[in-house]
Amino acid sequence: MIEYDIEQRSPEWHIWRSEGIGGSESAAILGLSKYKTPYKTWLLRTGQEMPDPINEDMQRGIDLEDGVVKSLCERFGEEFSPVCGAHEKQPIFRASFDAINADRTVFAEIKCPRTMKLHSAIMSYDIKRIKEEFPDYWIQVQHQYGIDDNLEQGFLVAHVEGQEDAIILIPRDSAFIEKKLRPGIEKFWKTNIVGRKAPELMDSDYEEKYDPEWERLAFEYKAVDQSIKKLLETKEKCRQKLIAMCKDHSCKGYGLKVTKIKERGRVNYGDIPELENIDLERYRKDDIIKWRIS
Numbered sequence: 001m002i003e004y005d006i007e008q009r010s011p012e013w014h015i016w017r018s019e020g021i022g023g024s025e026s027a028a029i030l031g032l033s034k035y036k037t038p039y040k041t042w043l044l045r046t047g048q049e050m051p052d053p054i055n056e057d058m059q060r061g062i063d064l065e066d067g068v069v070k071s072l073c074e075r076f077g078e079e080f081s082p083v084c085g086a087h088e089k090q091p092i093f094r095a096s097f098d099a100i101n102a103d104r105t106v107f108a109e110i111k112c113p114r115t116m117k118l119h120s121a122i123m124s125y126d127i128k129r130i131k132e133e134f135p136d137y138w139i140q141v142q143h144q145y146g147i148d149d150n151l152e153q154g155f156l157v158a159h160v161e162g163q164e165d166a167i168i169l170i171p172r173d174s175a176f177i178e179k180k181l182r183p184g185i186e187k188f189w190k191t192n193i194v195g196r197k198a199p200e201l202m203d204s205d206y207e208e209k210y211d212p213e214w215e216r217l218a219f220e221y222k223a224v225d226q227s228i229k230k231l232l233e234t235k236e237k238c239r240q241k242l243i244a245m246c247k248d249h250s251c252k253g254y255g256l257k258v259t260k261i262k263e264r265g266r267v268n269y270g271d272i273p274e275l276e277n278i279d280l281e282r283y284r285k286d287d288i289i290k291w292r293i294s
Contacts, residue, residue, distance in 0.1 A: 001085040001104065001148035008082055008096050009062070018045075020086060020094035021185050023109075023143035027136040029188045030180065031202060034136060038199035042192050061112035068110045068159045069099045075167075078102065087147050092189050093182070095144045104148065108155040108167070109141050119158040122166035130156065130168070139181070141170040146177045196281075 006013045021029065025045075028036035043049040054062075065082075072080045080099035087093035100107040111118055118137075121130050131138045141154045151172075158166040191197050242258050245251070250259045269275055 001150075002088055002091060004084040004086070006084045008084065013084065013096070016084065017094065017096070020092040021189060023095050023140040024136075026143040026181060026185065027139040030139065030184045032135050032139060034134075037202045037205050038188065038192070039201050039205045042188075042199050045193055046196060057114060060114075064112045064159055064161075065098060065110050068112070068157060068165060071165055072099050072108055072157070076101070076106070080106075080108065085147055090182075090186075093143070093147055093185060095147045097144060105150060105152045106155070107144060107151060107153075108157050109137065109144065110157045110159065111137065112159045114160075116160060116163070119160045119163060119166045122156060122158050122168045125168060127168070127170065130170070138170060142173055142177055142181055143185075145172045146181060 004016060006016055025041055027033035028041040029038055031038055040049075044051055069080050069082070078101050080101055083097045083100045083104075085095055085097065097107050098110040113119070118134060121133055137156055141156055145151050145154050154170050154172065155167050156170050160166075188199070192199055242256075246258050246260070248260070250257070252258070269280070
């Protein structure tokens, strides 16, 4: 693991985070988050939307973390501290560890919710329940495991004021990390961040409409669309028959021309080795807004 001497939540830290993918984004990027979608994450990461300001609950969690870290030190009998790190060979994989021990083998992800839901799930010691009810947190711990193979134990901790801290060991899921997490993050980084291509929208990205006028237009549009599809099918059948009747020659008759046109094949720029290290994005024209109705 590459370690960085950066104070978490500082301006330098925000810049550092923007140069890779952190654990809190992984579930959303994979389309498994209960809170964000890949598209929403892409909007935030490309600066098209601004992140929510730190609210009272967020600040409360930040303020309580130091005390939880101290409790972890007492529980394990060794020092824990926050650390910023990245994968040695794939530095886009980054993690801001809430607490990690001195020999970098044990870490903890700390949550400070106001309700007892997460606390109760952890106290049930049911990994399956945590994975199903809190996929963002389970994936966040897996992401942190993926930063360094030497990390042996990753704990999820829930601190609720007035309660004893709930803590559970989340086992490393190597198959998930290597087959789903790492490929998903790499694809998002290359295609959506560097390539600036928008991810496919999920249902929750759409605004639900209940307007009567929308309902009327929707039914009218679908009816017209079905009629057009049938007409296009008939048109294509006629087209194919006309082309067959031409017998490889351009023909005309009864106000209709069928012209044989030969076009040059398109250039596959991806197969040109001389362009491998050239940034073609700077030659791209401005984005075009299009609408698709489905």
